[in-house]
Amino acid sequence: MTTFSKEDVKYFADFVRIGLSEEDKENFSVKIADLIESVSNLNEVDVTGVEPMTHPVAMINVLREDQPKDILDREVMLASAEDQEDGLIKVPDIL
């Protein structure tokens, strides 16, 4: 049986900066272990020499003219951020 411990949950959640309660860790440890167990059926597939598929419809070199265009208004875009000041997006202290 596949195990995915609460520590494993925290280890991977930390990479993507998702905070979790103890209850979440418990819950996800069971559910993700189930998922890992189920996707282990892919180990049965003989993939020797098979190329990975990254796009469902092959499109090569999609190009367009490199011309300047009007884009969205700066004030309008800033207004959609949580907080702003002097034309900049305001975030909590970093240092």
Add this chain to the structure above:
Amino acid sequence: MTLTSKTATELQALLQKGEVTATEVTEATLQTIEQREEKIHAFIHVAKEEATKRAEQLDQEAADTRGRLFGVPIGIKDNIVTKDMTTTCASKMLEDFVPVYNATAIEKLEAAGAVNMGKLNMDEFAMGSTTETSYFGNTLNPWNTDYVPGGSSGGSAAAVAAGEVPLSLGSDTGGSVRQPAAFCGIVGMKPTYGRISRFGLTAFASSLDQIGTLSRTVEDNALLLSVIAGEDYNDSSSSAKAVPDFTAALTGDIKGLKVAVPKPYLGEGVDEEIAKTVKEAIAVLESLGAVCEEVELPHIQYAPTTYYVISSSEAQSNLSRFDGLRYGYHTENAENLEQAYFRTRQEGFGDEVKKRIIFGTYAMSADHHEDVYVRAQKTRTLIAQDFDSVFEKYDVVIGPTAATTAFKLGETGGDQLVHYANDVLAVPANLTGRPALSVPCGFVNELPVGMQIMGKHFDEETLYKVAHAYEQATDFHKRTPSIQEGK
């Protein structure tokens, strides 16, 4: 016959001739929505003021400049951005998010004269198949409100089935348009990958996502796709292929059509009554001149797990943009930037979304990347090759859209593994980028059943032709849920 029970095609004819005004249609639609919403909760936001204003503007337009959807009401899944109208993805993370631009599909609808009636409920960030993971509460199935409408485009399907709107847009990453269309007894199309621009569709899994169209009839669906399909400067994955008028394909003639029926599509895990219903539908196609044969798909049993790995891996990358800083929800409980990220996501995302992001991170991590993620991508190649060989000999692949009828509320708990049998039917169209459509083909225990028709890349015309021929030979699309009679 009331205005709101008409199809988009019927409404459009009346509107073009000026027999009714856009304002009259919009008012009738808003009234109907108000009456039926308390029973089904398909909308997150009903755009009462915006739609009323828009209809008034349309009525001022000259009669000879009217677009193909002039005055026709439509509902939009809430993961497609609409300028100045909230777009929540059914998540607390975007509860108050008001986009500053329109998705390309929305721009095309506006240019064609459609009236956006509002934003439709869905599973949070389109992750689920019941609409129960929505932060704003679930949607109920119009045929029986003890059941889910399916998902993730559950609101889009329920609103159309209940007669609130004749048309809606959804999105389909692993069956999210077709399965709710089947559960709600309507037509749902996931076109070829790249057929409709995804500019403004909130990304879930970028190699699988596609906007889809929902309607009560095949003709309406073909009309809607004709309007919104096409290449887009803003989406380099959109296709430059010419867009035909799909309504011209509805000739009724399917003589000599070669139909493949994969054995597993009617086998283990598929409800016996569903299998029987779909076999009867296939017999109807045969009576219309189609030639149906059983085929094998050697890797089909690996499609669901291939999908889980690829969709979760892509989702963990796409959803990293929700950091609480540039837009959307922002925690109040942070003393520094790192805490702000952790707590914003802890408080903003629901459980299903968190689970998939963490699983996707596992699958993409240095230790597991080759064994899990790349292995799934290679399996995807094998699955695609299976379908390529089938389509060398056949025009369409047919089976049920879903393995069961709609689930009872709360019976699946949004758990992905429960849906394995359904995913065998749903996800291959996304993994291979092929178009697939669900058309109503009967009822089991008074709940609708859908037949799925999958086609060659960019051959939506054949899907519409087959679905239309079938629809015209049967009466299932004429049955409506009792909610439409106000019961």
